[in-house]
Amino acid sequence: MGDSSVTSKPLDVAIIGGGIVGVITALGLLRRGAHVTIYERSPSWPDNGAAFAFTGVARQCMQSLDPTILEALSHVAVRSPAKTVRYWDGFNPRTKEAAQQEETALLFETPEKDLAFWGTLRTPFLHQLAAALPKEGDVVQFGKRLTGYVDDWEEGSDKVELNFADGTTAEADVVLSPVIACDGVHSTTRKLLLGADPAAKAKYAHKMVYRALMPVDGAIAAFGTAKASVNCFHLGPDAHMVMNGAAFNVHLFVHDPDDWPDVHNSEKPSSREEVQNALQSWGPHVTELLMHLPEKVSKWAVFDMADHPAATYASGRIAVAGDAAHASSPFHGAGAGMGVEDGLVICELLADLGAGSDEVHPGQLAAALRAYSDVRIPRTQWLVESSRQVGDMYQWRYGPTGRDAARTKDEFVQRQRKIWDFDPEEMVKGARVELEKQLGVLSSRGHV
Structure with missing residues (x-):
């Protein structure tokens, strides 16, 4: 029996990469009581002129993650008249x-109302999100380029160890520490997670x-x-x-x-x-x-990642999300939004396990990330493939449509509908069902 007078520690989550999806996921986890550290390889917040557009579905997910995320977007977004x-x-x-x-x-x-895009430049939105992070507690550590990790949860290790290029390490209680990687198209974490698999590299x-x-x-x-x-x-x-x-x-x-x-x-x-x-x-x-x-x-x-989609987005207590999981071409304009959907699933599943406490078994964390991966793979990998094909449609290179405007429109609208006609609440429910299955498998193997 534990000492009931001891204050329970929150789940300790390391996020690799201080990009849009990484910070959004961090805010969602913080709101659910987790302790979060973002490790960003750059010496300061990255400055990038790239533009993003977020669909109505992505904004629903932002609201569910943390209303301050949607508020931050509203300050910098441009909406088409x-x-x-x-x-x-x-x-x-x-x-x-x-x-x-x-x-x-x-x-x-x-x-325009179907996808209902709100567009923004990356840098001002990222700065708005960063301003919403807690000022205390060293939530963000800059100059931290991940080079490796050790995750021996099946051998009874209670820690995930992160190794950085500057020679430092970070260690957290494994019971408290999944690692969520949002480190972009050329994700180091994806390469470490997938190894020699061709999917390791975009x-x-x-x-x-x-x-x-x-x-x-x-x-x-x-x-x-x-x-x-x-x-x-x-x-x-x-x-x-x-x-x-x-x-x-x-x-x-x-x-x-x-x-x-x-x-x-x-x-x-x-x-x-x-x-x-x-x-x-x-x-x-x-x-x-x-x-x-x-x-x-x-x-x-x-x-x-259209040529070689990843077979999984998670291994043990390590997971990739956003571009690190399913880097997409920009032709649907929905890649960033898919990363926001990823963040919502991760946050809800970890919260269900108890993001505000240290009573979570390492195997349960691994099960939650497997459930996230299994639920998100079909939709996100469809987007990667479809986006590649839409780029060819725009350039009259896609065989089924060619230069035929009517066929192109029919094909394009059908694909668009799959993006916007989507219920985030049902997505989370499905993830919870999958988590229960994974926990059952875990229990049958004696890992809990």
């Missing part, structure tokens, strides 16, 4: 006037993206006021363009049949001339727009 998202032909129109006319250039449109999706800001007046001259003031897509052979009218931010995605030369560096220098050469046969409105690009631009490789 348009009722539809429009997909235009960027290739065939031979005049600028034809490119602006719906009857000649509009391929299809979809309701692969080049044979898509690269040129990103640039350009003068709004140049965009208006090329596309007209109506197009230049809203978000829209331009589709064509082997490339497509996404335009954000708010700051006139252009993302140009191009199919690349070659291999990316350096898997450790996803950014390469490029030029306006290279972009113009890639789209030289496109319509005059697009070629005119490209004249307003800066002379020097950069291009980024898109990596995902």
Whole structure:
């Protein structure tokens, strides 16, 4: 019998990676009474110009995780004023006037309200989330690059040991310490967890993206006021363009049949001339727009896990989530939202075990993370594969749709519906059912 006068310790959770999903999961666990430490490899919060969009489903999950998360997003999010998202032909129109006319250039449109995206840049949102973390208790430790871990729970060890590149270690009571890795597309933890499995490394999706800001007046001259003031897509052979009218931010995605030369560096220098050469046969409105690009631009490789999906997101008391588990190309715009869904499942299952106490057996923690993995794999890996295919649809490379606008719309809407027509509460219920199964297996093996 324990001493009832001894104060129970909360579950101690280490989170590897201080990105969006990592901090969101940390806030959800803190709200449920856990003790959390975020280990971030950078010397400070990462500064990254990437943009995210969060669906209505993702925002439901944020509210359930911790209402301060949704509040943080509301301070920095941009919401489209348009009722539809429009997909235009960027290739065939031979005049600028034809490119602006719906009857000649509009391929299809979809309701904006279904996915109900709130868009934001990564850095301001991350700073809003960081401000919501407790100021005391050393919740975040910077300059901590994970190099290895030891998790011997089946041999009776009561600790998970983390090893960092600076020679330091972190140790926590295993009864209190699952490790949740949210360390991105090229996750170190995924490599450690999966070892020689090809899924340990994300692969080049044979898509690269040129990103640039350009003068709004140049965009208006090329596309007209109506197009230049809203978000829209331009589709064509082997490339497509996404335009954000708010700051006139252009993302140009191009199919690349070659291999990316350096898997450790996803950014390469490029030029306006290279972009113009890639789209030289496109319509005059697009070629005119490209004249307003800066002379020097950069291009980024898109990596995902479509070629080799992971067989599991968890092993023992170690789990990966978000991009670390299911890195996706951006063509559905839902990868970050899937990471938020991951965080909700993890937080609810650990809370069910007792996030605010130390009465949790190591095997129960392993069972909870296995349940999380089993529940999340089907939906997240469907997204990774579907996103890759949607990128090909936009670039007229997907066989079943080709250049047929009606077929493309039907296929695309069907896939979109699978993202937004989803109940997070049912997801959590399913995870709890799976946890009970895993605990039963654990009990039958004498691990509890």
